[in-house]
Each structure stands twice: as C-alpha cells, then as structure tokens.
C-alpha cells in the first residue's frame with residue numbers, strides 16, 4: 183500500500199541504522215491508487231504547505247494517510263483510500279478539531295470529492311479512523327442554504343467539470359438551466375451542459391441549438407443513456423482523470439448517466455434510478471451526494487435532484503449572461519439598471535429583438551437574488567465577528583478578576 187523507498191517526511195537522525203524499524207511512509211503521489219483517485223503533484227504541494235513540511239516533500243506524515251470523500255454525513259464520512267488491491271472504502275469520524283472548524287465555517291463540512299487527512303485511532307480501537315482536516319478545495323459547487331439561513335452548502339468538491347444536467351423530455355426549463363449554470367460557473371470547475379433523453383425527444387437538434395444560445399461559452403452535449411448516444415466526450419474526460427459533478431433537477435437522469443458512465447452498457451451501475459415509465463414524476467430517487475470512480479479513471483459525483491437552487495453571495499453572473507454584460511457596457515449611464523433609463527443599450531436590444539426579453543428578466547431576477555444573498559452573508563459575518571469579540575472580551579474580564 184505504501185512506498186517504503188520514498189524519502190521520509192522528516193529528516194531522520196543521522197545515526198539511524200539501516201536495520202532500525204523506519205516509520206511507514208504515508209501514501210505518496212507515486213502511489214498509483216492515489217493517482218487513480220485524482221491525486222496529483224499539485225495536491226502534494228498543497229499538503230506539504232498545509233503541514234508546514236519542507237518544500238518538495240511528497241508524502242503524508244508517517245502517522246497520517248490520505249483519502250477522498252465519497253460520501254459525507256454529519257460527523258462521519260465514507261472515503262476512497264488506497265487498499266492492497268486498488269481503491270477501497272473506509273469510514274472515518276470527524277476529529278474534535280474538525281468539529282470546531284465546522285462550527286465557525288459551515289463550508290468546512292467535508293463534502294463528496296474532498297481530499298482528507300486521516301489519522302489512525304490509538305488506544306481502544308486502533309482500526310478506527312479519524313478525519314482530521316480537509317485540504318483546501320480547488321473548486322466547489324456551492325448553493326446558498328435553504329430554509330431562511332444564509333449559510334452556504336457545498337454540493338461537490340474538487341470537480342474538474344461541473345455538468346448541468348437537463349432532460350429534453352418532458353420539457354427543458356431555461357430559467358433552471360441559467361440558475362444551475364450560475365452555480366457551475368461560480369464553482370471554478372469547467373461548466374458543461376448535458377442534455378439527456380435524446381431518444382425520447384421529437385427534435386433533439388432544435389433543443390440542443392436552443393440550449394446552446396442560453397449557455398454562451400459552454401459546451402452542450404446531447405446524450406441518451408440507453409443508446410449510449412453522445413457519451414463519447416464524457417468517457418474521454420473520465421479517461422483523462424477528470425472528476426465530473428452532475429447537477430440538476432430530480433428525474434433529469436443524473437444517476438442513469440452515472441451508471442452508464444461507470445458501469446458500461448448493459449451493466450447495472452451503483453446508483454439506484456427511478457423505474458422506467460415514471461419519467462414524468464417529480465419524486466427524488468437519489469438522496470445523498472456520492473462519488474464513484476470511472477472504469478478507466480476519473481470519477482463521477484452524483485447529487486440529489488435540486489429543488490431549490492439558491493445562489494451564493496459571490497455568484498458570477500457575468501459568465502452566465504455575457505451578452506447582457508456586453509450590452510450594459512454600452513449604456514449611457516454606468517449605473518444603468520436597464521429599466522427606464524435613456525440611452526440604455528440593453529433595452530434597445532430587447533426592443534430590436536436581439537436580446538430575448540426572457541433573458542433580461544432572468545438576468546434581473548438572479549442579480550437581485552445574488553445581491554440579497556450578499557447582504558445577508560455580510561450581516562451574518564458581522565454578527566459572528568461581534569459574537570467572537572464579545573467572547574474574547576468576556577474571557578479577558580474573568581482573567582483580570584482572577585488576578
């Protein structure tokens with residue numbers, strides 16, 4: 183499982199005899215299974231920096247190991263780790279330090295796709311694993327928390343591709359697509375659109391063209407899981423080692439797609455899907471976010487159908503609506519709200535038919551929402567900061583009293 187020939191992470195004492203028991207080196211980037219899970223030299227560098235290890239260190243400390251979160255629950259996670267015969271799954275519980283970090287920052291909650299540092303238990307149960315820390319994410323798909331809270335929720339960590347999945351049947355929902363694209367663009371991963379169920383659509387090419395107009399700068403794939411149509415690029419990305427996160431409403435075919443990608447035609451995949459024939463119902467089949475490895479590399483991250491897709495405060499809408507932003511740059515007033523202002527290039531484009539009115543309304547709606555969310559987040563941060571300072575002041579007062 184480990185590569186004993188690698189340099190230890192800390193300098194050994196110069197007197198070490200070649201026969202003394204060296205501590206086992208942690209998994210390293212040259213560990214093929216770790217690479218298989220998505221590890222690379224950039225992650226090694228990140229880990230070394232995080233632990234304050236000398237530059238060029240390539241291994242986790244001897245008493246730690248690495249794993250990739252495949253499924254996250256409150257307080258415990260399933261992780262993919264290098265096993266004797268390739269990837270294996272283990273369960274680890276949160277360390278007290280992680281519990282504390284999560285109490286301060288909800289996005290510190292481990293999420294499917296995260297890389298984690300694990301410690302083996304000592305004492306009563308040495309086989310027990312603790313999840314100590316999560317490596318800083320390269321990308322994260324985040325939605326604003328639902329239910330009146332301004333706290334954000336990480337849907338997918340470290341995806342290379344954030345795929346917005348939408349079914350051609352029963353109906354495409356342009357507003358939902360734009361909203362999901364906002365999430366995908368803001369994640370830092372490469373956004374793509376995957377249209378499913380081409381086999382059921384009357385005119386799949388027309389629908390694909392329509393969606394291409396809604397998603398400037400984004401590759402749009404039209405696919406069918408049962409026939410395998412259009413899956414080529416997805417297989418190629420996986421073979422390149424990419425992690426693909428699937429985002430979309432319930433019933434659009436995310437789990438069916440995952441099964442087709444990781445299991446191959448005719449084979450049962452790992453995810454349960456809705457029974458055929460129930461295509462038009464809005465029931466949620468998948469209830470957890472799960473990462474599954476591709477057959478020849480890469481990984482697919484399935485998510486439960488998103489009912490509400492709240493935009494997080496820092497959502498980048500200029501990527502989603504580049505043509506509106508371009509027009510806005512030509513308005514007479516720099517603070518133009520594109521409502522009634524004279525010399526408004528956006529309104530002129532709607533007037534002439536160059537910009538669909540629906541597109542402007544959608545832009546306005548998402549803009550308002552992101553601004554509202556930003557204000558709420560600011561308010562929460564202010565309150566949290568005030569709370570923390572109060573705590574510090576209290577501690578100081580009781581300290582002064584004791585003296």
Ligand SMILES: Nc1nc2c(ncn2[C@@H]2O[C@H](COP(=O)(O)OP(=O)(O)OP(=O)(O)O)[C@@H](O)[C@H]2O)c(=O)[nH]1
Pocket residue numbers: 378379380381382405406407408430431432433434435436437438439454455456457458459460461465466467468469485486487488
């Ligand atoms: N004909 C056809 N049916 C499909 C296709 N993709 C998905 N389906 C069907 O659509 C239904 C819903 O698919 P699921 O994969 O369960 O959808 P989901 O997006 O995972 O849904 P949730 O887990 O609820 O979020 C199932 O009956 C699938 O068989 C497709 O490309 N063609």
Ligand SMILES: [Mg+2]
Pocket residue numbers: 436437438454455467468484485486487
């Ligand atoms: Mg599903």
Ligand SMILES: [Zn+2]
Pocket residue numbers: 510513514518519520521523525526527528529
């Ligand atoms: Zn304007």
